[in-house]
Amino acid sequence: MKRSRFLLASAAAGGALVIGPARSRAAAAFEPTPWVRLEPGGGATITVHVSELGQGVNTGLAMLLADELDLDWRRVRVVTAGADGKRYGNQGIGGSRTMRTSAKKFRTAGAATRSVLVAAAARRWGVEPASCTTRDGTVRHAASGRSVAYAELLTDAAQLPLPQSPALKARSELRIVGKPRPLLEARDKSSGRAVYAMDVRRPGMLVAVVERAPHAGATIAAVHDDAARTIPGVHGIVRLDTNPYPDQFVWPGVAVLARDTWSALAGRRALRVNWADGPDANADSDAVRARLIALLDAPAALTSKSSKGDVRAALADKTIEATYESPIQCHAQLEPSNALADVRVDRCEIWAPTQSPDDVLGAARAVTGFPANAIQVHQTLAGGGFGRRSEIDPVVEALQLSKRMGRPVRVMYTREDDMTHDFYRMASMNRLRGTLAADGSVTSVAHRYAGPTIGLQRGYSKAGELDDEALEGLDRPLYEYPAYLLEAVQTADFPVRIGWWRAVSVVPNAFAAESFIDELAHAAGRDPLAFRLALLAQGSRARGVLTAVAERARWSDSTAAGGVARGISLTSYGATPVAQIVEARIEGGAIRVPRVTCAIDCGMIVNPSSVIAQVQGGIAWALGAALKHKITLAHGRAQQTNFATYPMLRLHEMPQVDVVLVDSDADPSAVGEASVPGLAPALGNALFALTGRRLRSTPFIV
Amino acid sequence: MARYRLNVNGGAREVRADPATPLLWVLRDGLELTGTKYGCGIAQCGACTVLVDGAPKRSCVLPVAAVREAKVTTIEGVGADAVGRRVQDAWVAGDVPQCGYCQSGMVVATTALLKREPAPSRQAVDDALRGHICRCGTYERIRTAVALAAEKRA
Ligand code: FES
Numbered sequence A: 001m002k003r004s005r006f007l008l009a010s011a012a013a014g015g016a017l018v019i020g021p022a023r024s025r026a027a028a029a030f031e032p033t034p035w036v037r038l039e040p041g042g043g044a045t046i047t048v049h050v051s052e053l054g055q056g057v058n059t060g061l062a063m064l065l066a067d068e069l070d071l072d073w074r075r076v077r078v079v080t081a082g083a084d085g086k087r088y089g090n091q092g093i094g095g096s097r098t099m100r101t102s103a104k105k106f107r108t109a110g111a112a113t114r115s116v117l118v119a120a121a122a123r124r125w126g127v128e129p130a131s132c133t134t135r136d137g138t139v140r141h142a143a144s145g146r147s148v149a150y151a152e153l154l155t156d157a158a159q160l161p162l163p164q165s166p167a168l169k170a171r172s173e174l175r176i177v178g179k180p181r182p183l184l185e186a187r188d189k190s191s192g193r194a195v196y197a198m199d200v201r202r203p204g205m206l207v208a209v210v211e212r213a214p215h216a217g218a219t220i221a222a223v224h225d226d227a228a229r230t231i232p233g234v235h236g237i238v239r240l241d242t243n244p245y246p247d248q249f250v251w252p253g254v255a256v257l258a259r260d261t262w263s264a265l266a267g268r269r270a271l272r273v274n275w276a277d278g279p280d281a282n283a284d285s286d287a288v289r290a291r292l293i294a295l296l297d298a299p300a301a302l303t304s305k306s307s308k309g310d311v312r313a314a315l316a317d318k319t320i321e322a323t324y325e326s327p328i329q330c331h332a333q334l335e336p337s338n339a340l341a342d343v344r345v346d347r348c349e350i351w352a353p354t355q356s357p358d359d360v361l362g363a364a365r366a367v368t369g370f371p372a373n374a375i376q377v378h379q380t381l382a383g384g385g386f387g388r389r390s391e392i393d394p395v396v397e398a399l400q401l402s403k404r405m406g407r408p409v410r411v412m413y414t415r416e417d418d419m420t421h422d423f424y425r426m427a428s429m430n431r432l433r434g435t436l437a438a439d440g441s442v443t444s445v446a447h448r449y450a451g452p453t454i455g456l457q458r459g460y461s462k463a464g465e466l467d468d469e470a471l472e473g474l475d476r477p478l479y480e481y482p483a484y485l486l487e488a489v490q491t492a493d494f495p496v497r498i499g500w501w502r503a504v505s506v507v508p509n510a511f512a513a514e515s516f517i518d519e520l521a522h523a524a525g526r527d528p529l530a531f532r533l534a535l536l537a538q539g540s541r542a543r544g545v546l547t548a549v550a551e552r553a554r555w556s557d558s559t560a561a562g563g564v565a566r567g568i569s570l571t572s573y574g575a576t577p578v579a580q581i582v583e584a585r586i587e588g589g590a591i592r593v594p595r596v597t598c599a600i601d602c603g604m605i606v607n608p609s610s611v612i613a614q615v616q617g618g619i620a621w622a623l624g625a626a627l628k629h630k631i632t633l634a635h636g637r638a639q640q641t642n643f644a645t646y647p648m649l650r651l652h653e654m655p656q657v658d659v660v661l662v663d664s665d666a667d668p669s670a671v672g673e674a675s676v677p678g679l680a681p682a683l684g685n686a687l688f689a690l691t692g693r694r695l696r697s698t699p700f701i702v
Numbered sequence B: 001m002a003r004y005r006l007n008v009n010g011g012a013r014e015v016r017a018d019p020a021t022p023l024l025w026v027l028r029d030g031l032e033l034t035g036t037k038y039g040c041g042i043a044q045c046g047a048c049t050v051l052v053d054g055a056p057k058r059s060c061v062l063p064v065a066a067v068r069e070a071k072v073t074t075i076e077g078v079g080a081d082a083v084g085r086r087v088q089d090a091w092v093a094g095d096v097p098q099c100g101y102c103q104s105g106m107v108v109a110t111t112a113l114l115k116r117e118p119a120p121s122r123q124a125v126d127d128a129l130r131g132h133i134c135r136c137g138t139y140e141r142i143r144t145a146v147a148l149a150a151e152k153r154a
């Protein structure tokens, strides 16, 4: 939406029907836009339209608005909006896009609000607005020494029209943005007071655990629930045979409802369900792998528009070919999937950790038949998201169960449920062929992707057309190869549900591309940094981060001394380039990573503390993925069920991460996922430098 | 079903529960102390950590019947203690939590560590927290915050 229209629409919405927790209104509060309300008592409430998953979006967006409005940061409170697309626009979270899509909206809302407050004060004093300044919730007029708190201007300001396109502060005028701030929730999260969906209680609530289909396509053949019904505390057993919300793959299941969690779990242990096999009943990891290899060799590849030149005509003094493989992986966000629904006769409420509130609303409409204004969606704090909360399977189950029981119902996934009924990061293979001229320069790179895609599996991408989403990280190559061919053989056919996962396809794709360029550099007898720089445009942001990381980590001094070797990578996620240098050694047969240096250019840095935290977190995520994480399938089902068989990176394995924030005037771009893709290739490159052996599949085994 | 009189955060609390019920669910469902989290149920993640007579225990595998007279301190009670408060302050100052779901367990375990060992070595910190998973990867800041809390001791 254009800024002017946004402001008009917001002003109009100020008087609209109020739904959701964010908007109980006090008598003389001033709420010029959906994003901010100034309280007569002097505080400010900023409404954030998306969920806080730990990515720091509440704090970051509030900082932007508070800075433009010159609020007293200590008096800023943030609430999360309910689902209301009309009022807030798109509320989904994915692709680390919130800052990119919302920074301007929040700044504009702050600046417009400031401007009417200044106008109200100026009018009161009979002075020019331009002669007034603002700071910490107060308008001042220096010439006359007068000042007035915003809180005293609310009624006057409400009479004035909001400007259509207020001027935003220059970077140098920003006082809150750009300075590190702890997350607003830090105290609550350190003292057990933060409320997650799993913590919400409603009077009369039942807890449900669901025995779900063991593999895709399995259906309920028989339910033996006599024993389960005798467990004290169990209130009911409900079959969920059909999925009322086809936009989401929800498998059949049998729910055990009880007055508390332990009784529900005991009830489910006593339950026996016989399943009728679906077509994937015998799918296993070997078959998945064989199928990916077959795809890789299939003649019918589609060619990406990003291809250029003729790779077949390229000079080829040397030809290098390599195939890289990435496994299925799960999310394992620490708060397992869950949702609480309270369906009444004419209205309903849902509490869920969600990245897709619009979908939650859609499912509620489908299950209850209620109009949107009879449905309240509470986006609670989430114990991690990483893409798993884009799926609303627990919501669909909770809605049906609450409707059936006439009571509030929480559906709780155990860790085992969560790990065996995930929407996994897909497995894929990438085969690369590169050619070098006699002088060691690259003459061509051909890249072939083979694997399933989310869009094909869900039917939003068309068979026979290239699904670009799965080629992210490849279709805008960072390097200026003289000839580049990108082809893909993609399929809808995969035995488990696949979904978005921190940086999704960019992780396997960048693993292949950035390992391969290292292979080319070694084949050419060149330094891997110099080899990359020769292929990067002068002045590009990608070149900027690569140079920065090399300087910080003193790449030029690098020798594989003391049993430690280093590897480098350059990746990009969205508009954010990231370069990493990873140190590795081998100790008692295990890979150790003592240090990672990471340079990131995410445009305007709103909260440096958050950016550093996200970069470190992404590296921890990626290191676990590179060293440990692989879901294997037997009988169509994940064989790993909990942290004992799918181990997580732990404190003593965490490298020291040195983050270099590269200054940039660009608009804010992706952070949360940006540091994930580059870790595995940089580590693999380090291990090659260390051992001379090239690892082409993750997790790495030495 | 049996009746238990528990000593939680310095007060006596009555609950009725099956003897095998893990303390975790008694705290969360019975006593509405939801700061203690469920992450795995098999003593692998540490999210459910509480202090039992001052020692960190995984409440997800501790049957309520085994608690008896012991003093249970949950994340809600840990701040009443000077060391616990210092740990929480360090967690805020160090901007540790991301999603925050693991942090109740981290704070409780760190409090126990610092009460036992006011100036712990790197190895002691590793040993105290290696049973805790942070999926958001806040480990570096946890390490810094532990050091900060240890430094600030009176
Ligand atoms: S829930 Fe107890 S250790 Fe994970």
Ligand code: FES
Binding pocket: A054, A334, A383, A384, B097, B098, B099, B100, B101, B102, B103, B133, B134, B135, B136, B137, B138
């Ligand atoms: S902060 Fe999210 S799991 Fe630790």
